[in-house]
Amino acid sequence: MQPVNEMKLEFLSKSSNEAFARVVAAAFVSQLDPTIEELADVRTAVSEAVTNAIIHGYEDETGTIRMVCRLYERSVEIEISDEGKGIEDIELAMQPLYTSKPEMERSGMGFTVMESFMDRVKVRSKPGEGTTVTLYKTFSSAERPRKKQEK
Amino acid sequence: MQPVNEMKLEFLSKSSNEAFARVVAAAFVSQLDPTIEELADVRTAVSEAVTNAIIHGYEDETGTIRMVCRLYERSVEIEISDEGKGIEDIELAMQPLYTSKPEMERSGMGFTVMESFMDRVKVRSKPGEGTTVTLYKTFSSAERPRKKQEK
Amino acid sequence: MDIKFTNRGSTLIAAFSGELDHHFAEYVRNKIEREVIKATTRDVIFDLTGLSFMDSSGIGVLVGRYANIRKLGGKAAIICSNGRIRKILEISGVLKLMPVYSELNDALRALSGA
């Protein structure tokens, strides 16, 4: 399926860019007329994935994070990737409450939050090469009346 | 000089992305605590450059537009480029009221608006290869008290 | 982006709100043209007060509409309080075509008075 719109963003793994990444994802996705709640779901999941790339992927270094958003008729696919440390055991990492950084007061709930607010979360990772998290969500917008002139 | 923060964005030359590009530039630049007026200056100039890439660069095709933002201590550099048609005579193109598309009700004021609201506008272009517009602006933020904890 | 119309005698008031850029230019153009050609319309006031953003694509829309209003024998004026938009109107020479006011009443008086 061909996306109706697509964007790619690259930014540095600085914590001040967490809010920036949320704004960018929300601004792009809002072209599909999601509800306010759906948009907040996306903001939350993107924040988790980007924060993970900064904290776990690059740890104390500054690296580049890539976010690709693809919009379809009524759904979105958001790919967030780093070329950082990678994950040894993805299944373990995705367990609720599992964190490799309890000393940093991480709750181990990042992946669980992503899964709660998105329809599907896919994780690909290779130790030493990096991690790609893909978030999928379908919106209810197709069922709501659309302001046609504004598209 | 090394930027304090940097981002690269690629998006399709669809007119619905004009507003998106403004939001992205403003969200990134707001990390420097510009005034509301300075932020509006950036939004306006970015809108002009992106619109030009869509209308003049790619005309009826869909191509990719690239926006690179580099933040320095108190200034920003925004590079907007397309791989479209290119400009034959840059000096002529930058003249107030000159437009190659009067039938599309273009005012010919895009470059003039960019120059009014930014400190400097640099245009590089090659017919058949594309155009890169670089916008520069220094903010007054360094003189204003900064909310340190929020950085 | 939205545009709302009201009539005061033979004067059409076109009130813009939101962000006017190239993306919405055609939509706005068509909306205004449909109102301008009505027999009840002679003069037009472009009320930009509700715009939070406008770039030079807005200039194209205003100048294009102005030309058609003149062809039909009408006059036009602008209401604008936003400093940045006013500056764009100024540098592009729109203020030489149409007077700009801060208040609707001043614009109405100017159009009827002249």
Next chain:
Amino acid sequence: MDIKFTNRGSTLIAAFSGELDHHFAEYVRNKIEREVIKATTRDVIFDLTGLSFMDSSGIGVLVGRYANIRKLGGKAAIICSNGRIRKILEISGVLKLMPVYSELNDALRALSGA
């Protein structure tokens, strides 16, 4: 992101506003710790009403502060009206550690009452 403190007897009320993410976690943590160790503080109420955004980094902040408050012999409660933030508190098990209320008065009553 901002955090404001008020005292009601020995209860410290920490009122958050803005967006709480990893970027602001350390700032918030330090601010709260400084207040919690004061002799005047026993119990703590985290008032999340003013938060427009919180992700799981906020959970880390709350759970970490909760542990310290308990060590110092105090109790803690949360005020939260935002459905999404409440869901995050719920799935992460925070609600098993601290009760959550919609109103400040209910939280105050619960802390003093128990």
